[in-house]
Amino acid sequence: MCRNIKTLFNFEPPATPDEIRAASLQFVRKLSGFTRPSKLNEAAFDRAIDEVAAAAQTLISSLVTTAQPRDRELEAERAKARSAMRFPPLRQN
Numbered sequence: 584m585c586r587n588i589k590t591l592f593n594f595e596p597p598a599t600p601d602e603i604r605a606a607s608l609q610f611v612r613k614l615s616g617f618t619r620p621s622k623l624n625e626a627a628f629d630r631a632i633d634e635v636a637a638a639a640q641t642l643i644s645s646l647v648t649t650a651q652p653r654d655r656e657l658e659a660e661r662a663k664a665r666s667a668m669r670f671p672p673l674r675q676n
Contacts, residue, residue: 592643595652600636603643607635 588606591598611631612618620628 591639592646593648593650593652594655594658596655598643600640603639604632604636607632607639610635 588609589602591602591606611628615624615628615631617624617628
């Protein structure tokens with residue numbers, strides 16, 4: 584599950600609230616072991632997502648760097664290339 588959490592700092596354009604929330608959801612899922620919580624745990628699960636998203640937003644907005652912002656499209660291409668090398672297409676006979 585955590586492989587879906589991507590680096591959100593120092594990108595141009597900056598991470599959106601939706602991206603931060605999606606990463607927070609993945610983090611809470613990993614910690615709790617739930618993909619979907621039961622009705623009894625739903626409020627705690629949702630509250631945790633909100634709190635993690637708020638902490639992540641605070642962290643990202645507080646970080647400082649002198650590095651140039653990374654390009655999202657270029658990073659996506661690099662990730663696809665790494666994935667293709669790691670999981671080559673199956674050969675058909």
